[in-house]
Amino acid sequence: MKDSTQTVNSSKYTNSWLPVKQIMNGMIQLDNGYYVTGVKILPKNIFIMDQGMQDNTIYNLRNFYNTIDYEFWLIIADRPVDINLYLAELQKRYNETTNNEVRKLILQDINKANMFMNVEYNVVDTEYYIIFQEKKLEVLQKKLHSLISGLASCGLQSRQTSNGDLRIILDNLLNGGETSNFGTVMS
Numbered sequence: 001m002k003d004s005t006q007t008v009n010s011s012k013y014t015n016s017w018l019p020v021k022q023i024m025n026g027m028i029q030l031d032n033g034y035y036v037t038g039v040k041i042l043p044k045n046i047f048i049m050d051q052g053m054q055d056n057t058i059y060n061l062r063n064f065y066n067t068i069d070y071e072f073w074l075i076i077a078d079r080p081v082d083i084n085l086y087l088a089e090l091q092k093r094y095n096e097t098t099n100n101e102v103r104k105l106i107l108q109d110i111n112k113a114n115m116f117m118n119v120e121y122n123v124v125d126t127e128y129y130i131i132f133q134e135k136k137l138e139v140l141q142k143k144l145h146s147l148i149s150g151l152a153s154c155g156l157q158s159r160q161t162s163n164g165d166l167r168i169i170l171d172n173l174l175n176g177g178e179t180s181n182f183g184t185v186m187s
Contacts, residue, residue: 038131078124
């Protein structure tokens with residue numbers, strides 16, 4: 001006998017069983033009334049800083065994380081990058097430059113960029129997020145402000161997630177980090 005409290009969803013579409021109602025204003029609205037949002041943190045390479053500044057940044061981040069008194073997720077997502085525009089700009093500058101030393105440097109950059117375009121390399125931009133959920137919009141706004149201010153005190157720039165950011169996060173979570181590539185099927 002089948003339990004009447006169990007529901008079986010036989011739909012083949014993800015959006016049929018995923019509890020996402022909509023994505024708007026940098027928030028995912030869930031079916032249960034909660035909103036999921038957060039901040040996107042602009043990357044900063046602390047390894048080019050002197051040791052004291054590195055230690056200070058890590059210490060400040062540790063203190064910042066310890067002030068967060070609600071559940072949150074740290075998410076690292078890779079977003080594919082199209083470097084064709086960059087390559088076109090390099091080629092344009094190479095054609096315009098008459099200085100042989102500068103042409104040699106530009107050609108080295110073109111060759112390096114072409115190497116990354118090979119199949120064995122994936123050109124991605126790594127993005128960092130702190131995501132949380134909240135039911136009340138006014139509390140959500142206070143948490144966002146607190147996160148942005150706290151990260152600024154650590155020397156990091158951040159902003160609220162955009163709809164595109166949230167779609168990338170969902171795509172990464174649902175597809176195990178694999179990018180969906182759809183092409184033309186030829187017979």
